[in-house]
Amino acid sequence: MKKGRIIEILNADCKYGIGKRNGLLFHLPKDMAFFRTQTSGHVVAMGENTLLSFPGSKPLKNRTNIVLSMDKTHNHQNVINVHTLPQFFRLIDKVLENEDVYIIGGASIYRQLLPYTNLVYLTKVHADGGAEVFYENLDEKDNFKLVHSEAPIMDGDIEIEFCTYENVSPLPLPMEDIEGKDVELTLFKGPFEAMKYGQKDIEMRLYDEKRRTLDVGDRLHFENRETGERLSRTILGLAPFDSFDTIYASFPKERLGYKKEEEAKPSDMETYYSKDRIAQYGPLAIFLD
Numbered sequence: 017m018k019k020g021r022i023i024e025i026l027n028a029d030c031k032y033g034i035g036k037r038n039g040l041l042f043h044l045p046k047d048m049a050f051f052r053t054q055t056s057g058h059v060v061a062m063g064e065n066t067l068l069s070f071p072g073s074k075p076l077k078n079r080t081n082i083v084l085s086m087d088k089t090h091n092h093q094n095v096i097n098v099h100t101l102p103q104f105f106r107l108i109d110k111v112l113e114n115e116d117v118y119i120i121g122g123a124s125i126y127r128q129l130l131p132y133t134n135l136v137y138l139t140k141v142h143a144d145g146g147a148e149v150f151y152e153n154l155d156e157k158d159n160f161k162l163v164h165s166e167a168p169i170m171d172g173d174i175e176i177e178f179c180t181y182e183n184v185s186p187l188p189l190p191m192e193d194i195e196g197k198d199v200e201l202t203l204f205k206g207p208f209e210a211m212k213y214g215q216k217d218i219e220m221r222l223y224d225e226k227r228r229t230l231d232v233g234d235r236l237h238f239e240n241r242e243t244g245e246r247l248s249r250t251i252l253g254l255a256p257f258d259s260f261d262t263i264y265a266s267f268p269k270e271r272l273g274y275k276k277e278e279e280a281k282p283s284d285m286e287t288y289y290s291k292d293r294i295a296q297y298g299p300l301a302i303f304l305d
């Protein structure tokens with residue numbers, strides 16, 4: 017049973033326009049605050065253009081950012097990268113086992129995910145922003161029902177209206193097999209067992225030459241260094257991070273392989289890698305099924 021929902025969140029003008037020149041149409045502080053409140057602490061998923069449209073092309077703070085880009089060599093820092101729609105679906109499907117996923121744009125991603133979306137937070141902007149990219153008119157879709165709308169308010173000098181649409185017949189995400197190669201790795205007993213019993217689904221390594229050959233879909237075969245026992249997992253997403261500190265601050269320690277009663281600190285990774293090598297390559301978080 018899935019606990020999470022797919023939620024699209026956006027603002028659109030009177031023609032359902034959402035962007036131009038890879039940027040937003042309006043400066044709307046109240047809508048921005050609503051977006052921040054809704055998505056903070058959650059998983060957000062976006063297309064590469066939307067990531068590149070953010071200040072400094074940096075991911076959103078206090079959120080797990082998933083980015084879909086067509087080019088396999090584009091692995092952006094501090095985000096979980098996937099490169100095909102089937103990979104995107106598979107990763108989102110895993111997240112939905114525990115929590116909601118917010119689809120935050122842009123136009124191409126909203127469109128491709130809409131049939132599977134449960135809820136849409138749509139801020140209607142009562143103006144024409146001269147858009148180049150557009151959202152769909154939900155009032156013309158039989159399966160989308162307006163379930164909530166608030167009285168229009170002024171956001172600066174522009175009138176906006178917060179609306180919520182529900183999809184009464186969302187489709188299940190299509191699941192395709194993802195191609196990948198076989199890769200052998202070893203693990204110490206503690207993390208191996210944490211993975212075996214389902215708590216650990218993030219493996220941390222250095223983003224060195226060897227790890228740069230990894231792809232989403234690769235099958236990792238882990239051997240317990242102490243007992244020789246084996247288990248296999250598939251890569252759902254690859255996330256080069258700026259530091260182990262950021263990884264430890266971003267995910268519950270159990271997902272990294274620690275027990276509840278264990279202290280978890282980034283310097284633990286120095287047991288495996290020298291400070292010099294960590295500084296040279298930076299860490300890679302590997303998200304597993």
Ligand SMILES: NC(=O)c1ccc[n+]([C@@H]2O[C@H](COP(=O)([O-])OP(=O)(O)OC[C@H]3O[C@@H](n4cnc5c(N)ncnc54)[C@H](OP(=O)(O)O)[C@@H]3O)[C@@H](O)[C@H]2O)c1
Nearest residue numbers: 026027035038039040063064065066086121122123124125
């Ligand atoms: N109003 C709002 O609330 C709101 C919110 C978010 C964004 N926006 C606006 O939306 C605009 C960006 O939208 P967009 O449609 O241009 O970009 P986008 O959806 O953010 O990103 C498109 C990117 O995703 C990749 N991609 C899409 N589908 C794919 C697939 N099936 N497989 C692999 N890769 C895939 C594309 O690769 P290729 O380019 O290689 O095809 C492209 O790199 C901007 O103007 C932004 O400001 C508005």
